[in-house]
Amino acid sequence: MKTHPSLLSRRVLLQSLAAGAATAALPLRAAAKFKPGATAALLVVDVQNCFVTGGTLPVAKGEEVVPVINKLSAAFANIVVTQDWHTAGHASFASSYAGKKPFETTALKYGTQVLWPDHCVQGTEDAALHKDLKLPTAQLIVRKGYNKGVDSYSAFQEADRKTVTGLAGYLKARGIKTVYVTGLATDFCVAWTAMDARAAGFEVLVVEDACRAIDLNGSLAAAWKQMTAKGVKRIQSGDIELA
Numbered sequence: 601m602k603t604h605p606s607l608l609s610r611r612v613l614l615q616s617l618a619a620g621a622a623t624a625a626l627p628l629r630a631a632a633k634f635k636p637g638a639t640a641a642l643l644v645v646d647v648q649n650c651f652v653t654g655g656t657l658p659v660a661k662g663e664e665v666v667p668v669i670n671k672l673s674a675a676f677a678n679i680v681v682t683q684d685w686h687t688a689g690h691a692s693f694a695s696s697y698a699g700k701k702p703f704e705t706t707a708l709k710y711g712t713q714v715l716w717p718d719h720c721v722q723g724t725e726d727a728a729l730h731k732d733l734k735l736p737t738a739q740l741i742v743r744k745g746y747n748k749g750v751d752s753y754s755a756f757q758e759a760d761r762k763t764v765t766g767l768a769g770y771l772k773a774r775g776i777k778t779v780y781v782t783g784l785a786t787d788f789c790v791a792w793t794a795m796d797a798r799a800a801g802f803e804v805l806v807v808e809d810a811c812r813a814i815d816l817n818g819s820l821a822a823a824w825k826q827m828t829a830k831g832v833k834r835i836q837s838g839d840i841e842l843a
């Protein structure tokens with residue numbers, strides 16, 4: 601017998617009430633996890649010797665991201681790794697300017713540049729990826745910051761805001777729509793990479809506990825504020841369903 605339309609809608613209503621009651625009875629039920637599918641990529645930013653304990657620009661507890669990222673990698677079909685890859689005498693090094701010390705700033709053509717200790721010089725052990733980073737399924741390594749006069753915190757675009765690395769084109773050509781960003785440092789290369797990924801049209805999630813920060817003069821809080829304003833989502837590694 602054909603169900604009368606009014607009975608059908610009554611049944612749907614009762615079902616949804618029951619579903620609502622079940623949800624209310626289980627207030628501590630875990631939130632649905634993120635499931636990175638075929639159109640998601642994991643970006644692993646600058647997990648290099650220079651940015652961990654013993655490196656030339658150590659980020660406090662930087663090495664702690666390694667096991668978190670290794671574990672997360674199981675959830676991703678697409679993985680891209682980046683390396684800060686400076687020429688010797690790079691414009692972002694304090695040692696390139698008479699009378700300048702690391703963590704001071706200078707005015708360059710493209711704007712204010714923070715000056716860093718010499719770090720991640722091309723081909724050195726300091727610039728190598730952390731030895732415990734195990735990402736055998738990663739498909740691409742993007743090296744950035746190799747133009748002597750221009751820094752590149754972002755994996756997408758250099759600090760002149762004009763020169764691109766090609767990463768947006770690569771991800772788009774491969775059908776990637778969503779990027780999960782991890783690595784070092786939250787408030788510099790991770791933040792700039794995440795914001796540029798948004799600007800390039802990707803959905804962007806930064807995995808907070810898979811990152812560590814430099815936090816120079818309040819830079820970490822400022823970075824989260826800017827990222828959030830640009831629509832970057834802040835999540836934890838436990839929010840991602842492992843494959």
Ligand code: VGL
Pocket residue numbers: 646651684716753784785786787788789790
């Ligand atoms: C970075 C400062 C200078 C980073 C790179 O990877 O966050 N920070 N170069």
Ligand code: ZN
Pocket residue numbers: 684686692716719720745
């Ligand atoms: Zn650098």
